[in-house]
Every structure is written in structure tokens, then in C-alpha cells.
Amino acid sequence: MTEITRRTFVKVSAAAAGTTAVASKFLFGGLETVQHTDSLLLAQQLQEDTVNTTCWIGKQDCGIVATRLDGRVIKLEGLEAHPKNRGTLCPKGTAQIGAVYDPQRVKTPLIRTNAKGQTGEFRAASWNEALDLIAAKTKPVLEENPKLFLWQKGRSKAKAFYDKAFVKATGATKLGHGAYCSDAGYRAAEYNLGPKGVIHPDFKETRYLLSWGWNITAAGGNKTCWITWPQQMLDAKEKNGLKIVQIDPRLRPAGPHADEWLPIKPATDMAFALALCRELIQLDYLDKPYLKKHTNSPYLVGPDGLFLRADVPADAEEGTVGKALVFDLATGGTAPFDEAEDPALTGAYVIDDVTVKPSFQLFIEHVEGYTPEWAADICGTTAERIRHIAEEFGRQAQIGSTKVVDGVEIPYRPVGIMAYHMAQQELGFQALRAMITVAMLVGAPGAVGGQLVDFTWKISSSYDKYENLAVNEGPYDYTLGKSKFFPINSGLPGMLAKVMQDPQKYEVEELPKIVMLHYVNPIPSFASTKDFLDTYGMFEFVSVLTPWLSETADYFADVVLPTATMEKYEGPSSASDQYIDGKTIRLPVMDPLFESRGEIEIYIDLCERLGVLYGEGGYIEQVNKNLPLKDEFALPLDKKPDVRDIFDRWSRMEGLEGGIEYFEKNGVWIKGPVPATKRYGYATEIPFGGAVHRLYGESLLVAQNKQKELGADEVYWRDYTALPTWRTPTMEASPSEYDLYLLSYKLIEQKQMRTSMIPLLTELSGKQRLDINPETAASHGLKEGDDVVVESHNAVTGETRQVRTVVALSSAIRPDTVGMPHHFGGWSPKNNKGLGPSSNELYYTGEGYVTCTADQSFHVKVRVLKG
Amino acid sequence: MTADTLPTTDPGSIRRPNEELPQKIGQLSPSWIAFFIAMSVITAVGIYAYLLQINNGLIVTGLRGLGSMAGATWGLYVAYYVYFIGVSFAGITVAALIRIFRIEKLEPVARIGELLTVVSLILGALAIMADLEHPWRAIVNLFQYGRPQSPFFGTFTMVIAGYLFASLVYLYVTSRRDAAILAEHDSRFKGLYRILAAGYTDTREQRRTDRQVTFWLAITILPMLVIAHSTVGFVFGLQTGRPGWFGALQAPGFVVLAGVSGIGNLIMLAAIVRSATRTKGRITLDAFAWLGKLLLGLLITYLYFTAVEILTITYQPGATELNLSEALLEGTYAWIFWGAIVALVAAAALLTWQALTRRWSITVVFATGVLVNIGAVAKRYLIVVPSQTHGQLLPYSTGTYTPNWVEWAIIIGLFALGALMIGAFMKIFPIVPLEETDSP
Amino acid sequence: MAKYAMAVDLSRCQGCRACMEACKIENNTPQGVFWMYVFRTESGEYPNTKVDFLPRPCQQCNNPPCVKVCPVGARFQRDDGIVLTDYDRCIGCRYCEVACPYGVNYYNWRKPEEAFADYNVDYKDPDIAAATGGLIPPYKNPALDRLQGTEQRLTAGSAHNVGVMEKCTFCVQRVDKGLDPACVDVCPVHALHFGDIEDANSPISQYVNRQTGFKLLEELGTDPSVFYLNGTPPGSDTREIERPLTEVGS
Numbered sequence A: 001m002t003e004i005t006r007r008t009f010v011k012v013s014a015a016a017a018g019t020t021a022v023a024s025k026f027l028f029g030g031l032e033t034v035q036h037t038d039s040l041l042l043a044q045q046l047q048e049d050t051v052n053t054t055c056w057i058g059k060q061d062c063g064i065v066a067t068r069l070d071g072r073v074i075k076l077e078g079l080e081a082h083p084k085n086r087g088t089l090c091p092k093g094t095a096q097i098g099a100v101y102d103p104q105r106v107k108t109p110l111i112r113t114n115a116k117g118q119t120g121e122f123r124a125a126s127w128n129e130a131l132d133l134i135a136a137k138t139k140p141v142l143e144e145n146p147k148l149f150l151w152q153k154g155r156s157k158a159k160a161f162y163d164k165a166f167v168k169a170t171g172a173t174k175l176g177h178g179a180y181c182s183d184a185g186y187r188a189a190e191y192n193l194g195p196k197g198v199i200h201p202d203f204k205e206t207r208y209l210l211s212w213g214w215n216i217t218a219a220g221g222n223k224t225c226w227i228t229w230p231q232q233m234l235d236a237k238e239k240n241g242l243k244i245v246q247i248d249p250r251l252r253p254a255g256p257h258a259d260e261w262l263p264i265k266p267a268t269d270m271a272f273a274l275a276l277c278r279e280l281i282q283l284d285y286l287d288k289p290y291l292k293k294h295t296n297s298p299y300l301v302g303p304d305g306l307f308l309r310a311d312v313p314a315d316a317e318e319g320t321v322g323k324a325l326v327f328d329l330a331t332g333g334t335a336p337f338d339e340a341e342d343p344a345l346t347g348a349y350v351i352d353d354v355t356v357k358p359s360f361q362l363f364i365e366h367v368e369g370y371t372p373e374w375a376a377d378i379c380g381t382t383a384e385r386i387r388h389i390a391e392e393f394g395r396q397a398q399i400g401s402t403k404v405v406d407g408v409e410i411p412y413r414p415v416g417i418m419a420y421h422m423a424q425q426e427l428g429f430q431a432l433r434a435m436i437t438v439a440m441l442v443g444a445p446g447a448v449g450g451q452l453v454d455f456t457w458k459i460s461s462s463y464d465k466y467e468n469l470a471v472n473e474g475p476y477d478y479t480l481g482k483s484k485f486f487p488i489n490s491g492l493p494g495m496l497a498k499v500m501q502d503p504q505k506y507e508v509e510e511l512p513k514i515v516m517l518h519y520v521n522p523i524p525s526f527a528s529t530k531d532f533l534d535t536y537g538m539f540e541f542v543s544v545l546t547p548w549l550s551e552t553a554d555y556f557a558d559v560v561l562p563t564a565t566m567e568k569y570e571g572p573s574s575a576s577d578q579y580i581d582g583k584t585i586r587l588p589v590m591d592p593l594f595e596s597r598g599e600i601e602i603y604i605d606l607c608e609r610l611g612v613l614y615g616e617g618g619y620i621e622q623v624n625k626n627l628p629l630k631d632e633f634a635l636p637l638d639k640k641p642d643v644r645d646i647f648d649r650w651s652r653m654e655g656l657e658g659g660i661e662y663f664e665k666n667g668v669w670i671k672g673p674v675p676a677t678k679r680y681g682y683a684t685e686i687p688f689g690g691a692v693h694r695l696y697g698e699s700l701l702v703a704q705n706k707q708k709e710l711g712a713d714e715v716y717w718r719d720y721t722a723l724p725t726w727r728t729p730t731m732e733a734s735p736s737e738y739d740l741y742l743l744s745y746k747l748i749e750q751k752q753m754r755t756s757m758i759p760l761l762t763e764l765s766g767k768q769r770l771d772i773n774p775e776t777a778a779s780h781g782l783k784e785g786d787d788v789v790v791e792s793h794n795a796v797t798g799e800t801r802q803v804r805t806v807v808a809l810s811s812a813i814r815p816d817t818v819g820m821p822h823h824f825g826g827w828s829p830k831n832n833k834g835l836g837p838s839s840n841e842l843y844y845t846g847e848g849y850v851t852c853t854a855d856q857s858f859h860v861k862v863r864v865l866k867g
Numbered sequence B: 001m002t003a004d005t006l007p008t009t010d011p012g013s014i015r016r017p018n019e020e021l022p023q024k025i026g027q028l029s030p031s032w033i034a035f036f037i038a039m040s041v042i043t044a045v046g047i048y049a050y051l052l053q054i055n056n057g058l059i060v061t062g063l064r065g066l067g068s069m070a071g072a073t074w075g076l077y078v079a080y081y082v083y084f085i086g087v088s089f090a091g092i093t094v095a096a097l098i099r100i101f102r103i104e105k106l107e108p109v110a111r112i113g114e115l116l117t118v119v120s121l122i123l124g125a126l127a128i129m130a131d132l133e134h135p136w137r138a139i140v141n142l143f144q145y146g147r148p149q150s151p152f153f154g155t156f157t158m159v160i161a162g163y164l165f166a167s168l169v170y171l172y173v174t175s176r177r178d179a180a181i182l183a184e185h186d187s188r189f190k191g192l193y194r195i196l197a198a199g200y201t202d203t204r205e206q207r208r209t210d211r212q213v214t215f216w217l218a219i220t221i222l223p224m225l226v227i228a229h230s231t232v233g234f235v236f237g238l239q240t241g242r243p244g245w246f247g248a249l250q251a252p253g254f255v256v257l258a259g260v261s262g263i264g265n266l267i268m269l270a271a272i273v274r275s276a277t278r279t280k281g282r283i284t285l286d287a288f289a290w291l292g293k294l295l296l297g298l299l300i301t302y303l304y305f306t307a308v309e310i311l312t313i314t315y316q317p318g319a320t321e322l323n324l325s326e327a328l329l330e331g332t333y334a335w336i337f338w339g340a341i342v343a344l345v346a347a348a349a350l351l352t353w354q355a356l357t358r359r360w361s362i363t364v365v366f367a368t369g370v371l372v373n374i375g376a377v378a379k380r381y382l383i384v385v386p387s388q389t390h391g392q393l394l395p396y397s398t399g400t401y402t403p404n405w406v407e408w409a410i411i412i413g414l415f416a417l418g419a420l421m422i423g424a425f426m427k428i429f430p431i432v433p434l435e436e437t438d439s440p
Numbered sequence C: 001m002a003k004y005a006m007a008v009d010l011s012r013c014q015g016c017r018a019c020m021e022a023c024k025i026e027n028n029t030p031q032g033v034f035w036m037y038v039f040r041t042e043s044g045e046y047p048n049t050k051v052d053f054l055p056r057p058c059q060q061c062n063n064p065p066c067v068k069v070c071p072v073g074a075r076f077q078r079d080d081g082i083v084l085t086d087y088d089r090c091i092g093c094r095y096c097e098v099a100c101p102y103g104v105n106y107y108n109w110r111k112p113e114e115a116f117a118d119y120n121v122d123y124k125d126p127d128i129a130a131a132t133g134g135l136i137p138p139y140k141n142p143a144l145d146r147l148q149g150t151e152q153r154l155t156a157g158s159a160h161n162v163g164v165m166e167k168c169t170f171c172v173q174r175v176d177k178g179l180d181p182a183c184v185d186v187c188p189v190h191a192l193h194f195g196d197i198e199d200a201n202s203p204i205s206q207y208v209n210r211q212t213g214f215k216l217l218e219e220l221g222t223d224p225s226v227f228y229l230n231g232t233p234p235g236s237d238t239r240e241i242e243r244p245l246t247e248v249g250s
């Protein structure tokens, strides 16, 4: 009723205003001026100030200075001192102001009033009511079995101390987003080299870069969100003449910055990497000292594929295995790997009547058949180009050279690979291992100008774990951790959806009962949409923390808790650009709008209600542990913490005078340059942190044996091979009318799904479309702007799925490939609507479409029909 | 009511009043009433559309920015502005031909031409006003800050101010005698005629000065006409940054096409007047033949220009010109382009055939008038729009522009307004000058 | 007197459109209006395709056709080279727009309060209005409505009143304060440079002198103040890709 009166009023007054306007134009000749007297007055009285904070959109927390007029933020600009963005911002960084003032934000806690699985109807609730309800639903589950409380998180931001504390304090099961991102790549790097990360080059020094599916002009690659590496890449081009080879079905990612474009066929990267390995061996571009000293290349492998090991001393602990043996050319006999003077890399040796070979010899034999001609066919390129790239890579590596950095002489190998989302293919884990092996052959890992993984060479805890992969007998917990299906398991929510649909198949007895969604929106964001639509209704209770009603919340939330956007504390986050170390904290640019609140506060209140806030093992103690806050800086376990005080304590503990005020004043704390001894694996106190690089994955083979033993199907064990082994991806079994590969990628103007409701960004990025080569389009009778139906096919189940979109011609994509950017397919905030579908509606998850490490592939075969 | 029955008044020679005004002045037949109502309604719709536009901004039209917005910022309003200004060519030309070359045959259509000039200039001015969001600001600022360097300013001052003023003077001077005659009638308009006559009594002396004044006015207006139409051409022709606009032929092309549309319109109007008033005998077939020949001459010149234009745009054009000429010759605008060419060529053929056979038919000449005006409107549209949508020099995506109902309502409203003005004139004043024999 | 110029290093540009966004927010420009526009283009045929980026602010011509054609002197050039529009004087004839070879002019098709309508976000929402004082867009900076420069004319503008022409102002409100334009300031890879080109020692002069470059449509004699470095002008088969949403009011 009031609505109608208001509308009528608006209409009447508009009409009146209109008439006056016309009248004034004609009768009084009013020379309408663009000055708004009232706003002018306003401007004179307005108080201008600035607040330091960090970007809340992207994943690298760029430093931001927010300009405010009377406390209203009017502009966000880059913070000059921040090493990651050096006073600049990307379009999202600038435009997040549109998200802050978005009237579509959830303004109060919401409680569902209609059935789930459809557009939600909610009523506004008080924080007390909403939190009480969540507590009431959660407590019994925690009492029964806390593991049945699923806490699901997406590409969250900053240091995960407050959320981790919540999981620890409640005992919930955590599922992350990484299996949709690049976890398979992390697993490969952790497995082969040790540090946590995927792979990236040492931009300051490198001269030749295989930009392997790095979306240079639009996305992050390993570790960063965007700005930092494009800056470094350009500086390297100008200063060192860095050459960029874009290995990608699309040229657009590198744009004008590619010196060479190798339009590879999707999902065939492993074949390419293996052929490069073979060529490097043929050309003898091998860093033998590195291979001998820092990798398991010389380890002798028996006919069973396992290492030959020294006897275990009698007094050793139970379970200890003997040291792997190598053949010492100096003595002509075997020796433990760390005792040999000159371990052999090649050859065959008969030890105790058994012929054994160094792993490297096996590798040589393994790749022998992976000729450039063989790979050219698979990858859709030519043998010459593969040879040429191998030759350049090997030559540019300058094997044997060294360089003095920070007074330390370190091997200099100015070649590298940037490969992040190469992990998002069916063979992802092993493909990444093959790529890392390319770098290993020339001794590039941890070298100056060479192959880096993390910003410092620190060995991840997984490295050791991978020595012995637990493959247990069922029943399994619903994440399938330590199962015969995925001995290495990234925790793919899509697999959980599969498990929920058929627990018996996966030998799972207990399914999660309730779920809390934190910074995550699986339905449009993750593959595959249908699996989530089919399973989220099975939860007894769903709570969602989000600034807008996400699509997942819309369909399935029982309770929605409105979180603040930039108006909250989060952090501390790294401000490092890999050369300068620093820390930053997200500071609220103003008080939270509406009734929204920062997550930290929300979790504190929720834990209080769940009775897990205070005391030993409680949330506060977990915060102390995870941030960490130590000694006199630790939070008292019996007092409800204040959020600003948490960061104040942390800042003081780090030795910053003034505590949090330091950040309020400076925005970023620059700790100084990262020394060579931390960055380069060769230069760390013990080189490479003592990790032996696994060219040969013995433990993978061991796991495979166990999988077989436990009766796992071939799909689960076939990629657990000691050496990356090519096989045709499952999708190739789709009928031939599914003639095109579909891939997806990021747009520079959007961050996953979380920005798609910011109209400022949609204005720049446009709507969903299907990139298609003009040649292909012509042969399918399509032209620019045509409506099309894209139909995908599941080669395992025969299922098909369809979406509608429009044709966007591009000569910068392979003719056998079509592309759809991520970021679309939302419907809940109203200006998400009508932008087109998500490619996740076409992708499949589960067998054939996930890696051996339970990571999602973003490839499927499709056909394109006139719409 | 013949001349000889009327006593002569001294010292002039105006005839005694008659019971009935000539040419059905003041008489409103049902069909005339219907005509006025219809035209008023159409005009009112136009005004409504205009108010909508003034209230909400030009967003209610099909116009949009050129370049990244991929539209046309000048559209129907500007095309018709150019068209209307072109039509104004007619009156002055004919008047000048009569005065300077003493082509008496055309005398009866002279006033139609003059009226056409005045009305079309007003419509042109209104069309350009329709294009402006702030018409009043435009008028004030043009006076206050006008910059003669701008071709636009030129068209405004020259065309609207100078040309309109001169035409009004011309129309007035050539009408005084008729006003004086009519003032002798007892009619509702007597007062008006008196004022118009302003003491004119048609003395020999007065007639002589009038002849002289009109002669010299004609002589001076003639170059003004060329300049005015050229400046309209310059609005486009001086723009090096607009493919398809820049060129030396632009200005002469404008003048000639102005002539084509003007004479075409004059022919149509004369034919209508001829059947709507009792003046059949006065506007002779000869007059139409003469106008037809004049039209043919202009048309052939214009077709020559067009041929040259097609040659230039297809002969080794740059990328943008190629894009543009493709759009014109085989793309989006081809139907308009070839439609215009067909209309113009057909008109030329019809006229040539008549000229060669020396068998003139008013209906056929009328038809050529219609044809050339269709052609002229189309050509005006084609000069204004495609260069914006298809002639970007930077790699903007191709634009589109479709005039929407608001624009059409306003333009059709303008035509209706023009019809109203001419109709009203015809009901107030003799559209065909009273016969020479009406006075000694 | 300084003479301001901008340099665009095409070998650095990532086509990221941050400059477009920063311009929009700095100048509160309406939807579909891009005082800064970044072309993303393709040329050549697969696999010899080229992808290029070309940022396009107003070229701030020293022989500006837009100034020449303006019938009322609303479009004018300052001594420092900046070509501006006096919104109080502009009659909205859009002649500058058709005369400019670069397509940089943007007319206000809608009333300011409607100008963001297709964003489909209700900025009049009372809860938002409470935080923004009802200003549209919510990040509006009313200080821009002040008269600019020694000429004291209304040339920066946050009001965007219907029926007048606008375009890139080289961020006159910032330049007059000694700041770089918003687009230059934001550029993540420092592809944009700004400064006094007449001062041979200014960073921009040095930058421009060190590299090879061109100006857009130089042959037209407009004499732009925007230098494009380390790249090539768009060629005859250059095709625009990834066009932003520019439709308004449909």
C-alpha cells in the first residue's frame, strides 16, 4: 500500500517537475545550469579524509587508500607503499565501491519462510534470533558427532585464523574451494619439490618464460591476484628482454605480450611437457649435478618399481624404511643416496641377481616414445615447434652458470614456467609433475631466474606425508580422505555431492547433517551446478555468511547472516611481491552498513552460543594459536575479544609500536627485502630445505598397489604412476558430434562470482558469450552475435547438458576449442540476472572429470547448435 | 465581376470590392475542415512527442552516441533539417528566375514558391530545435556567444536569420498589391489586408519600385541561397574526421539536391493548389513543363555528382571508406541508397521522356516531384547517418540507428504543421497572385 | 605555461580497463559513458592472430575540430592545452561529437537521476540513501561542481545534466591541484604517463623522447596531445572484441 502511494507520488511529482521544466525552458528561458547549488554548498562544508585499507575483492589484498567525504567513501585508490600494487588498482579494486553501496546487500539476518530448492522467501530477523537458531541446530550435531557439521569455505581472504579457529573449536569438517582452483598443482609441487604453491618464475632474473595457461592480462596465475606479476613481467621484458611463450588454446591471455603463441589443444599439456623432457634429454640439456644431488633421479629402482633400499638397522624404530640406494660410479657399488660420491643417473646394474636401474634411466626409457612427432599430433601443433621450444628452453637455461645475489653464489637458470590452472584438467596432477620435471631437467627449481614455487623456499608439511600415502580400508568419511579412491585428496565439494548421491558406492556410512557456507557460492561457482542443486537440499540445516544473497543461499539457506564488505577487519595478509616482504591488514573504511557485521565478530558470538568460545580448546585459544598471539599478547581465554584489539595485539607482538595504529597510519608494514637465502632453494640454510626432489614418484606406485589390493576400480588408480604417463582424457570418448572442447577462464573485470552483481564491472566485461574461431563458426553456420545452444556430453554416463549463449568470434582461439568466461550464471542479486549462464552448468564432476587427486577438470566436449 | 464593370478609384487603380474573395479565401468546405483537423491532430501528436523528449531527454529517441555507444548522434532531425532547408530553395529560385530572366509563365507559382521557402525554413529551424535538448538556451547562447567560425553557426544565422528574413521581405513585397486589392473587399480579413497593404495603392510608381526592389532582392538572395545551401554542405563537408563527409563536392552537391527537392516540392504543391483553388487556368501546363525541365536539369547534374560519388567511394577506398561504401552499396543502407537512386533515375527518365516527346502531363510531372523528394529525403538521411554508424576511424564496432516513433512523430508533426501553415495561408490570402488584369 | 600531454605505452598496456573504471568513478560519469575507452582488438587470421589494446582518452588536440565547430564557444581550449566543455554554455548540438574523428564525446542522453537506470540498482533505496545522502551515484563527488581554473568555468562536473556534451577533461580538477589524472594514477602497469610536454626535463618529455611512437589519425592534422609509444596504430583489419555494455535506455 505504502509502495503504491509512494509510486503515485513519484509519478505525480515527476509529471509536475516535467511541466515546470518545459515551462521554464520556454516561458522564462531559464538557462538551466549544471551547478547544483545544494551539492555545491555540501561540497564546501564536506570534510575530506582518507582511510587505509586493502582490497576486499581479489586474492592479494592490494593496498588501498579510501577517500571519504564526511565519512562517505567516494574513491578508492592504490596505496603507493604497498609492494603488490604500488599505488595502482585493477578495475575490480576500483569498482568495489559499487559493492559497498549495493542496495541488494543482505541488510539484516534472514530466516527462510518457504521450502528449499526454489527462490527463497525470507523474513528479517535480529542477530540474536538468527544466531540462536543456528546454535540450536548446530549444538545437537556437535554433541552427536562434530564431523557431521560441514563448514564449507570458498576463495576466502587474508590469513585464515579466525575461520580455522572456528573449525578447530567446533570440530567441524572443513571443505575448501582449492580443488576447483589449483590444488592439483599444489599437490604436484609439494610432491615433486616440497614448497607450497604451484610454479612461477623468478621475474627479476628470468629471460625465457613458458606462460603455460597463465592468463597474464586477466588473472593471477600462481599466488597473486593480478597486478604484481604483470608489473614484474613487463619490467623483465624491458630490462632483461624476457621472452614469453604462451602455451594456451587462446592467445588473448597474453595479448600483445606474447613473443610466441603455441595454441595447444586443451588437456594435452602433459604430452607436450613429456615431449619437451624427451628433447631436453636428446639435446643433453641436463643439469646433472642438480639431478644427482637434489633429486631422486639416481635412486635405483627394482623390477617392482620400488626403490632399492639399505637394510634397516636393528635398533631402528618400527616402520622405518632403509635409505634408498644409488649406484656409486666412484666405487662401482651401491651406496645410500646421501653417501655416494658420484651416483649414476643412467645405466642398468645387476645387484643380487636383479637388474636395477636409476630412476633417471627409467625416465629416459619412459619418455623415449614421447617424441615431438607423437606429441605434435596429440597437442595439435608441429614437431618443429616443440623441438624449437625445447631447444630454446635448454639453451636459455645456461646450465652450469651461477650468479651472485645478496653475496651468495647461486646457480643461474633464467628459464621458468608459469602454470597454475593447468591443474584444472583431468590429468592435472601428473601434467603439473611433468612440467615441473621439465624445469628439473635443466636444474631450474630454486635457481636464480629459475623455477620458484612459493615466495620463500619453505617445505610444506605435505612433502613428508607424501612419502607414505595412507590408503585405508572403508568405511570412509564423507570427504573420502585416506580412501582407496583418492590417496591424495584435495577435498572436492563436487565429490562430496557425488558421495551424497550414492554413499554406498563410496563406502561412506555417515553423511554431513548441517552445513555452514563461508565466502562460498557453489551453485554457480563450482562444477557442476546440477550436482549441488541435487544435494544441498539434503542438509538438515544450511546457514550462509554472505554480503549478498548468493544463489546457494537463495535456494538452500535456512539462515543468512549478512557480512560486511570493506567495512570490517580482516588479516593480517602478506603484502609481499616475492621480493619485498610486508604485512597488511584490512581496516574498515567505515562502520558496517545496515546491520551487517564482520565475520570475526559473528564467529565470536556464535561460538559463545555454542559454548565453545572460552577456555581451553575454545575459539579464543584457537585464535591465539592460529594467528598466532603469544605470551603477554595472547587474548585472555575468559573475556570476549574485541576485533580491533585482536589486531592491535598482533601488531604489538610483531614489534610495531602503536599496534594497529601503525596500519591505520601507514596501511602496510614493509619488513624489507626477501633475502636470496630465503627465496632460492639452492641458497637456503640446508639447500632446498633438505627435500629430495621426486622425479620418480615411488609412493604413488605404492599407493596404486594398495588401491588395487583394496579393489578400487581402474579409474581411481590408473594415474597413480611413478612417472607422469600420458593417456587419452576421458572426454575424448564422447561421440564425434561433440566436436569441440569447452574451456573456461577469468575476465579481468570480474572476480569469480563475487563481483558479478557490481554493475560498474559488468558494464566493462559484458555478458556471457561463446568464444569461437571464425572458421569453426562458418562451418557451423554461425556469425557474430548469433544465439547458440551449447551442449556438453559426459563420456562416462552419457548425460548431456545445455545452456544458451551468444557467439563471439575470435581468431585468437583454436578452431577445435570454444571458451566461456567464468563469472556468469547468477540470478539472485537482480542485476546478476540476464547476463547469461555459467559454464559450470555444462561441466561434469566425478569420475572422468576429476583428477586422481580429487580436483576438478574444467574441460568437456561440447557441440554448438544454432539457438 | 469583370474588370470593365468596376469603376476606377483615383489615383490608384484598385478595383472595387467584390462579394466573394478570390480563390476560395475564407471559405471552409467540410473537406478543408477535415484537413485542418487532421493536420492539427498530427501536429498535436508531434508536440506530445516533443514534450516527452523535453521531459526525459533525447534518450526517448533512437539517437545515441557515436563511437563506443555505437549509435548515431545526428539522425532524423538533422536529415530533415537539411531536407527542409533544401526545399526552401524552390521559392527563391523561381522568384529569381521570374524577376531576373522574366519568365512570366512561372509568375502564378511564384508565391507558392515563396511560401514554400518561408514554411520550409521555419520547419527546418524547428527540426533543428527538435534536435536540441535546450532550445531556449540555444537561442540565447547563439546570440550571446555565437561563433561565426562554426559552420553550424553559419547555417543558423545565414539560413534561419538572413535567408528567412529576406524571403519574408520578398514574400511581403510581392504580396502587397494583392493585399491592397483584397483590402477593398468587405471581409473578415479586411483589417489584416489593410495592414499588409500598408498604403499600397498600386500606382505605376509603386509598381515600378516594387519591380525594382524585388529584382534586386532576387539578385541578392540568389548568392545568399548558394551560400546558405553551401554552408549546410559545409556542416558536413568540412569534417575531415568523418568519412563520407569531407569533400569538395559536398557543398555543390547540397545546393543541387536542394534545388531538386525544392523544385520537386514546388511542382507537387503547385499541382495541389491548382486543383484546390479555382486557378486551373492560371497555372498552366507550360509552367509545369518549365519546372519539369528545370528539375530535369538539376536532376541530371545531381545524378552526375552521385555517379562521381559512387566512383570515389568504390575506387581504392581506405578501410573505413570501404566499410562505409559497403554499408551504402550492399549493406545496411543499400536499400535506402538504391531506392533513392531508382527514384531519382526514374524521375529523370520520366522527365526526359516528356521533354523529348514534348508531351507534358501534370500527373507525370507531379509524380516526378514525389519521386525526387523520396530520393532527396533518402539522400539526406544517407549523408547524415551512415558516416556515424559505419564511418568510425578508430576500430569501434559498427553502429546502428533506427529512428523511433518519437522522432517520426515529431518529423511528421512538422510536415503537418507545414501543411497547416500553407492551408491557413490559402484560406487567408491568394496563393496564386491575382491576375495582372485585376488591375490596370 | 605548461602544455599537458599524455603518453600511452602500448607495450605495457594490458587492456585491463582499470583506467576506464577509475575515470568513471573519479568523474561520476553515467552508464555507457567512457571518457576513457580501451579498445581490445584482433587482427590477422588464426594462427597468425594479433591481439592489441588501445586506450583512448580525448586526444586533447591542439588543432581541435571540436572547438572549431562549436557554435557557441562551449568547447574551448585552455592555454595549457586542455580542451574542455563549459556545461553552462553548451547547447547540446552535438556538432563537436560528429566533428571529432576519435569518437570521444559523450552526450548526456538522460537526466542525471536516471542516468544509471540500466544498472538496475536502486540507489534511491532508503537504506542506501541514509549512507549516501541520496546522491546518485553513491560515490558522487559534489566538489566537482565547482568552477575550474583561472577561467572559472564549469568544466569538471559531477552533475552530468541532460542535454549537454561531455568528454575527458584530462581530469582538470586533479591537474589543477597538481595531481595526475585518475586513469594515469590507477594504471596497474604504469602504461599511462602525464605531464608538461613543453618542459624538456619533465618525465613525460623524457619518456616520450626515449621511445618511438605515433599519434592517432595524425594525418588529419588535429595535432593530438596524446602520444602512443611502442606500438602500431590500428590497421585496416583491426576488429574490436569484448565490447563493453554501452547500450542505454533500451
Ligand SMILES: Nc1nc2c(c(=O)[nH]1)N[C@H]1C(S)=C(S)[C@@H](COP(=O)(O)OP(=O)(O)OC[C@H]3O[C@@H](n4cnc5c(=O)[nH]c(N)nc54)[C@H](O)[C@@H]3O)O[C@H]1N2
Residues within 6 Å of the ligand: A059, A155, A181, A182, A212, A213, A214, A215, A216, A218, A219, A220, A221, A222, A224, A225, A226, A247, A248, A249, A250, A253, A264, A265, A266, A267, A268, A269, A420, A421, A422, A425, A743, A744, A745, A746, A747, A748, A749, A750, A751, A752
Ligand atoms: N580478474 C581476475 N583475476 C583473478 C581471479 C578472477 O576471478 N578474476 N581469480 C583469482 C584466482 S582464485 C585464481 S586461481 C587465479 C587464476 O589465474 P590463472 O590460472 O592465470 O587464470 P585462469 O583464467 O583460470 O586461466 C586459465 C587459462 O588457461 C587456459 N587454458 C584452459 N585450458 C587449457 C589447457 O588445457 N591447456 C592450456 N595450456 N591452457 C588452458 C585458458 O585459456 C586461460 O588462459 O586468478 C586470480 N585472479
Ligand SMILES: Nc1nc2c(c(=O)[nH]1)N[C@H]1C(S)=C(S)[C@@H](COP(=O)(O)OP(=O)(O)OC[C@H]3O[C@@H](n4cnc5c(=O)[nH]c(N)nc54)[C@H](O)[C@@H]3O)O[C@H]1N2
Residues within 6 Å of the ligand: A153, A154, A155, A156, A177, A180, A181, A182, A518, A519, A520, A521, A522, A525, A526, A527, A545, A546, A547, A548, A549, A550, A563, A564, A565, A599, A744, A745, A746, A751, A752, A753, A754, A755, A821, A822, A839, A840, A858
Ligand atoms: N567455470 C569455472 N568455474 C570456476 C573457475 C573458473 O575459472 N571457471 N574458477 C575456480 C576458482 S580458481 C576458484 S578460486 C573458485 C572460487 O569460488 P568461490 O570461492 O565460491 O568464489 P566466489 O564465486 O567469489 O564466491 C564467493 C561467495 O562468497 C560470498 N562472499 C563474498 N564476499 C564475502 C565476504 O566478505 N564474506 C563472506 N562471508 N562471504 C563473502 C559471496 O556470496 C560470493 O558469492 O571458483 C572456481 N570456479
Ligand code: SF4
Residues within 6 Å of the ligand: A055, A056, A057, A058, A059, A060, A061, A062, A085, A089, A090, A091, A092, A093, A094, A225, A226, A227, A751
Ligand atoms: S589485483 Fe586483486 S587484490 Fe589487487 S586490486 Fe585487483 S582485485 Fe583487488
Ligand code: SF4
Residues within 6 Å of the ligand: C012, C013, C014, C015, C016, C017, C018, C019, C020, C038, C053, C055, C186, C187, C188, C189, C190, C191, C192
Ligand atoms: S589501466 Fe593501464 S594497462 Fe589497464 S587498460 Fe588502462 S592503460 Fe592499459
Ligand code: SF4
Residues within 6 Å of the ligand: C058, C059, C060, C061, C064, C065, C066, C067, C083, C099, C100, C101, C102, C103, C104, C105, C167, C222
Ligand atoms: S579528440 Fe576530439 S574532442 Fe578531443 S580535442 Fe580532439 S577533436 Fe576535440
Ligand code: SF4
Residues within 6 Å of the ligand: C069, C070, C071, C072, C073, C074, C075, C085, C089, C090, C091, C092, C093, C094, C095, C096, C097, C164, C165
Ligand atoms: S554540443 Fe555543446 S560543446 Fe559540442 S558543439 Fe554543441 S554547443 Fe559546443
Ligand code: SF4
Residues within 6 Å of the ligand: C022, C023, C024, C026, C027, C035, C036, C057, C058, C167, C168, C169, C170, C171, C172, C181, C182, C183, C184
Ligand atoms: S584524464 Fe581523467 S577524464 Fe580523461 S580519461 Fe583519464 S581519468 Fe578520464
Ligand SMILES: [Mo]
Residues within 6 Å of the ligand: A155, A180, A181, A182
Ligand atoms: Mo582460484
